[in-house]
Amino acid sequence: MxxxxxxxxxxxxxxxxxxxxxxxxxxxxxxxxxxxxxxxxxxxxxxxxxxxxxxxxxxxxxxxxxxxxxxxHEVETFSKMKSDFYTKKINKTNNAETNSTIKQIITGNFGLFPYRKNYLIPVSYDLKEKENRNQLETYFQFSIEKPISYDFFGLDESISTAYTQKSFWQTNKNSSPFRETNYSPEIFIQFPYKNSETVKGYKVSLIHESNGKNDLESRSWNRIYLESYLQLSNVFIIPRIWYRIPEKSQNDDNPDIYDYYGYGDLRLLYPYKKHTFELKLRNNLKLTQNNKGAAQLDWTFPLPEFMSTVNSYGFMQIFSGYGESLIDYDKEIHKIGFGIAFSR
Missing domain, CATH: 1.20.58 (Methane Monooxygenase Hydroxylase; Chain G, domain 1)
Incomplete structure (x- = not known):
């Protein structure tokens, strides 16, 4: 048993x-x-x-x-979908280089990355009236970076080009004209800083900025700037100083631009959970009645779930001072806008 x-x-x-x-x-x-x-x-x-x-x-x-x-990883999934389409649907040739070119055309992968913020502000309001423009307008910024080289000098540096475009759109006027667009191509080199817990790196850049207009409305300047990146806990401090490359007086559209933009700016970035707060400050450092500058506050925040998509955030921007755009470099602007940011 x-x-x-x-x-x-x-x-x-x-x-x-x-x-x-x-x-x-x-x-x-x-x-x-x-x-x-x-x-x-x-x-x-x-x-x-x-x-x-x-x-x-x-x-x-x-x-x-x-x-x-x-x-x-929806973006990666979309990239995989295009790659699978090339792999499964496209007839291949006998030449590897030709196949590589076809794949590049199909997948559209050219190694571009966000640079400055990319955003759309459908509604903004300028508190001060301006001649020949509505106080309500739409504006947006498009900014991309293309890496060129890494560690070319053996210093862990990276070399890139970038392009930033900011456009102001009078959507409330008849025919909805674009009143101003600023174009900013640049090439820069970034170095990591290895011997500090606070200083993370620095950047040297050559940048052109213009509004593409002629005659009296033409604005442009070329600069070399040095930018540094510091971190204190979860606060990032980004100071920048620049030097304007001189132009001949007969070609200079804005000879007094230093009086309004000054010689540099300072950005303070504070990420908190799913929010970011960024304050940008600029001043000409003249301790007289000619003191001029600007302050810009950007706030990105999570969208409601029914509106949320990958890499999209609610966005609020407040600007007060001079130089919101090149055409307004010598005009005082006080503006608030609400929209969507597609990169931070």
Whole structure:
């Protein structure tokens, strides 16, 4: 009889996968006064139940991880879709270089990255009236970077080109004209700073900025600037100083631009959870009645879930001072706008 009970326990341990079956067998043993053997089965049933609960938790956690990854990799999924389309649908040639060119055309991957903020502000309001323009207008900024080289000089530096465009659109006027667009191509080199807990790196850049207009409305200047990156906890401090490359007086559209833009600016960036707060300050440092400058506050925040997409954020911008655009470099602007940012 003991041998039979032993075999019952053995087969129950080895082959029974149902907690209910194990529990029933334990009850049979208990009724037959085989308490020790019954306790072994009760223990097995309990262990199996705990194991199943842990597996369920692991599966749920895995589902959450997968959902999170899917939410944050929609762009990668879109890139994969285009790559799969090339792989599965496009007929290949006998030349590898030609195939590479076709793949580049299909996938559209040219290694471009966001540079400055990319945003659209459908509604902004200027508190001061200006001649020949509405106080309500739309404006947007488009900014991309193209890396050129990395570690060319053996200093872990990176060399890039970038292009930033900011356009002001009088959507409330007849025919909705663009009243001003500023174009800013630049080339720069960035170096990491290795011997400090606070200073993270610095950048040297050559930048051109103009509004593409002729005659009296033409504005442009060329600068070399030095920018540094500092971090104190979760506050980033980004000071920048610049030098304007001189122009011949007959070609200079804005000879007094230093009086309004000064010789540099300072950005303070504070990320907090899913929000970012960025304050940009500029001043000509003249301690007289000719003191002029500007302050700009940017706030990005999460959108409601029904509006949320990857890399899109609510955006508010407040500007007060001189130089919001080149055409207004010598005009005082006080403006607030609301929209959507597509990069931070």
């Amino acid at each position: 003991k041998h039979l009970l032993f075999l019952t326990i053995f087969f129950t341990f080895c082959f029974s996968s149902s907690i209910e079956d194990i529990y029933k067998n334990a009850l049979i043993l208990e009724k037959g006064a085989q308490y020790k053997e019954a306790m072994l089965l009760y223990k097995k049933a309990l262990d199996l139940q705990l194991s199943n609960q842990n597996n369920t938790k692991d599966k749920d956690n895995k589902k959450l991880e997968i959902a999170f990854e899917n939410k944050n």
